[in-house]
Amino acid sequence: MSRSRLTGIALAFLAVSCLAVPSAEAATYGVTPSGTSALFYVDTTDWADIHYKLNDGLQQNLRMAVTGGRNQYTVTGLSNGNSIDYFFTYWDVSCACARDTAWTRYTHTGTGGGTDAGTGTPDSGTGTPDAGPPPNGDAGPVVPLFTSATALEPATVENTSTAIITRVGDRVRDRHMREDMYQAYDHYLKLYFEKRTHWIEIVDEVAKGGSVITVNLYTIYPYDSPDFRAFFRGLNTVAEYFHNADFVKVNDYKYTSSVNFNAKEGRAIRVGDRMELEIGVFLQAPVEGRFNYYSTGMLYIVGQGGIVPFEGQGGIRDSFPLPDKAWAGGRTTLHTPFSNEPDNRFLQMATNLAPVNAQPFVEGRRLHHTNFRDGTHSEPDNPIFTAHANKLGNNYVNVACISCHKQNGRGLPPTTTNTTLDNYVVKVGKVNGSTVTVDPALGFRLQPRAVSGTPEADVRIGSWTTTASGTLPGGTAYSLRKPNYSFLNVTPTNFSARITPQLVGMGLLEAVPETQIAGLADPNDANGDGISGRMQTVKDPETGVTRMGRFGWKAGTARVKHQVAEALNSDMGVTTNVFKTMDCGSSQQGCAGTSTELADSELDKMTRYIALLGVPARRDHSDATAMQGETVFTNAGCAKCHAPTLTTSQYAAMTEFRSQTIRPYTDLLLHDMGAGLADNLPEGQASGAEWRTAPLWGIGLTSGVSGGEAYLHDGRARSVTEAILWHGGEGEASKQAFVNLSAADRNALLKFVNSL
Structure with missing residues (x-):
């Protein structure tokens, strides 16, 4: 029923309660104002979540409380x-599925008669990031990963009549987070995957x-x-x-403590207080390994619900919430580091x-660090994972995930030429037009190592060729290079060498909803701006349906699990x-046949580990030069592909990712980057010259994490400047704008990029 018709029928009733009309498929929901309060409700007795933004502020996602037969x-x-802009997610028992209502705006009058821009039955997502029908790709209609039928994991913030309850998973730490003299907060101690996770529940009655x-x-x-x-x-x-x-022991697995006084301010706790908290952990003896630890330092804002990313301010580095623009990964964003461990920034929990997800995260990390040849762990003093020894295939690139993805950061090319590439994937195939078939001697990957016998082939960077050099206006010298590959045993006609990317986010x-990415695409350059990004489409290896490609240098996979x-x-x-099949x-x-060596539960742990790596916060967010650089970045056209902001789906299965505003600086689309960066191996809908826009979050931490810098698909660029100067095709105009900048503006742009 439309708003106008409802108003015509029951105007007097709406003066008391802005009520939606029930339908056979949906629950009744709405908002009832009263004085300085507004009561939001859904007439269901199963679970329901409210998602709302007050005065266009930060979005809150909270579990509602069942009172009097409704949430x-x-x-x-x-x-x-x-x-207040809001929508509800609730469980509909009639379809055994979760439903979402439309975004609605409520305006409070302060007299019990607030206005509501329209409540009603759940819709397909109009006004949300999931809005619109499934987009079409080159391979046909794209099937969304997440819909209103997706089973949702429980929210971590719950609202009841007496408290807001926040729940968060955690792991043990070696030292306190501000003890930079030890550099021992972000790293992982031995046996981190055994008995050393917990979760914290904050029951906020204030x-x-x-x-x-x-x-x-x-x-x-x-x-x-x-x-x-508590209270730093x-x-x-x-x-x-x-x-x-001290916590009071309730039983062996639950401990409780309470606080009612803000000693920092010398008064009772109030809504809005900054409560930093930390836990001292002591494992009950006997236990193998160390027994005493600390927890992650967390910041809770009284009355808001949820743990917030924070930075240190002042001489004591007191904790204050980061501004929204620094929340690169939404609520997954990590707090500003204090412990002087630049190499460990991509290793942290969201x-x-x-x-x-606390224990699956650390167990997934263990698998990520396991050598599948002998079961050893990449970090010392951890036991051999005997269950996973001898699973390495006869032909392989490397023995463990972490062997390529060192510190979960960007890979670096070998420091010397003629060295076997151990952190590259070299894709191969036989090309006939746009069709790629298997290379008879290599398959679809060149695997340069073998457990026994002679490796199928070897690939190395034999030399580097300088393709251009010069001086930019203002005196900055540059030199561009590209790799020349040499092969042993088999030389593929068509190949694409790709260095390992970072893993966070x-x-x-x-x-991110497919409809949102489709809205950024302009495959025929209808607006005439020279940018014609298009969506990659791939076949789901589990279901066979068409999905939007997201991961890999040419967006060749749709899900973290598949990657x-x-x-x-x-x-x-x-x-x-x-x-x-290998x-x-x-x-x-020796590579034919089918098998399942890694159980579904173990693959799930590895997937959750990678998916839940926290995104570092933006740095220098208030620096005048960096803010100037952000404007220059936009004016140069960089943001046309490196889209600053995306919003994740309200239907995302994992609560950590649901309805988050993120700042990855990517549109996830394919763009023609010109002949200079092209290879001769198509992938899906991507030609040799097309590449997915690489996310920029965390790029300024590359040197600290990886021990050096290497950018673009093959690591040829040794700096952000070189990476920009390699842009051609759709990126040519932005490259020329960068070249023509004054030295001050160019340095500002680079400072901004390195703040991400």
Whole structure:
């Protein structure tokens, strides 16, 4: 029923309650104003979440409380004219599925008669990032990864009538987070995957007019008198807190503590207070390895719900929420680092990690670091994973995921020529027009190592050719180079050499709705701006349906799970239920047949680990030069492909990724980058000259994480400047704009890019 018709029927009723009309398929929902409050409701008794933004502020995603036979959530402290944009996600028992309502704007009048821009039955997503019908790709209609029928994992923030409850997963730490003299906070200690995760529950009664915040600690192994610290002080030591108390043991796996006084301010706790918290962990004896640890430092804003990314301010580096523009990965964004461990920035859990994912994350990390030949762990003093020894295929690229993805960062080319490439994937195939078939001697991947016998082939960078050099206006010298490959045993006619990319943020990119990316595409350059990005489409290896490609240099896979399974198969020769047959050419021996070596549960852990790596926060967000550079970046046309902001789907299965505003600086589309960067191997709909726009988040941390810099698909660019100067095709105009900048503007642009 339309808003106008409803108003005509029941205008007097709407003066009291802005109510939606029920239908056979949907629950009734809406909002009832009262004084300075507004009560939002969904008439269901199963779970429901509210997603809302007050006055265009930060989006809140909260579990509602069932009261009086319906889900309710009250927003308090409203003033006349305040606006709330909101939608609900709720479980519909009639279809055993989750439903979403449309985004709706409510304007508060302060007198009990607020206006509502329209409530009603759930829709297909109009007004949301998921809006519109499924897009079409070159291979036909694209099937979305997430829809209103997707089973949703539980929200980590729950609203009840007496408290807002936040739940977050965590792991143990070696030292306190501000102890930069030890450089021992971000790294992982031995046996990190055994008995050393927990989750924290913050029960905030202050948010509902109460006076107490209770913090509960849940463990997978008994702890021995853990302690709770809150409200950072930092005057005498960098690990000093105003509030220090022992947890009270409830049972072997639950411990509780409470606080009702903000000693930092010398008063009762209030809504809006910054409560930094930390836990002292002591494993109950006997236990193998070390027993005493610390937890992750977290910042909770009283009354808001959820853990927020933060930075240190002032001489004591007190914790303050980062501004929205620095939340590169939404609520997955990591806090600003204090511990002086630049190489470990891509190893961290998402800040909003759900409790259910804490242990799978560390167990997935163990698999990521496992040598599938002998079961050893890449980090010292960890036991051999005997269950996964001897799974390495006879032909392989490297023995472990971490062997290519060092510190989860960008790979670097070998420092010397004529060295076997161990962190590149070299794709091969026989090309006939736009069709690629298997190379009889190599399969679809060149695997330069063998467990036994002679490797199928070898590939090396034999030399580098300088293609251009000169001086930019302002005096900056540059030199561009490209690799020349040499092959042993078999020389493929068609190939594409690709260096390992960084891994952070992949779960968020998977959660971006296909319709949103389709809205950025302009395959025929209808607007005449010289940019004609188009969507890659791929076949889902599990279901056979057409998906939007997202991952890889040419967007050749649709899901993190598929990317992980493909790497296991083609890089290490480890089979899964996704890819049961090893990469094998028709003339090769010893690689035929099907098997499943890695169980679905183990592949799921590896997938969750990669998906849930936290995204580092933007740095220099208030620096005048960096802010100037952001404007220059946009004016040069860079943002036409490196789209600054995307919004993830409200239907994303994992709660960490649901309805997040992220800043990856990519449109996930294919763009023709010119002959200079082209290879001679098409992939799906991508020609040799087309490449997916690489995300820029974390790019300024490359040197610290990887120990050097290498950009573009084959690592040829040794700096951001070189990477820009290699842009051709659709990137030519932006490259020329960069070249023609004044030295000051060019340096500002580079400072901005390196702040991401």
